[in-house]
Amino acid sequence: MFTVAELKTYVESVVPYTYYHNEFPATAVDNAAYVRIFGGFAPDRWTNVRRPSFQVVVRGKNGPTTEGIALALYDAFHKRQDYVIGSQRVVASFADQSAPLYLGLDDNNRAMYSVNFTLILLDK
Template structure:
């Protein structure tokens, strides 16, 4: 299984932006996002397949900028196949919704979007 730090690094390298782990810090940048592991499906009883899910919440000073970054992340991870997060070999990732979800604005009037994905991999199979 990959760690949250490995997931953050992977997303950051794939779609450059300022990312945090699990939540926005009080002094976080206006234009930033956080990455969190959100659960997923129960482990298979018969195979080593795991299907964890993860979420990226994007915020920006404008709705257009937040939506643009969220769409870039959605496009990068929906139907992405055969890649690594840390040393974990990922079979594929799929979006959980057809488009990024608009969450509204935070207390500082920054727009928020959420993108959610499910990863598929075989536990214990690392990069070749």
């Protein structure tokens, strides 16, 4: 399995933006996102298949631009096949919803969107 740092680096290489690990630090820039890993589904009992999930929360001062980043992430990772994060082979990834979810404005009037994905991993 890959680390949050490896996931962040990979997501950043696919859709350039400023990303953080797990949450926004107090010093985060306005236009930024964070990446976190969720447990996903239980591993298959009989094979080496695992299905963890990850979330990217995107925020920004300009709502349409922020939504554009969320849509770019959606397009980049929904139905993406055969790639590597860290040293982990990812067979495929799929969005957990049909579109980025608008979370509203944060306390500083920055638009926020969430995109969530489930991965299919095949361990060696």
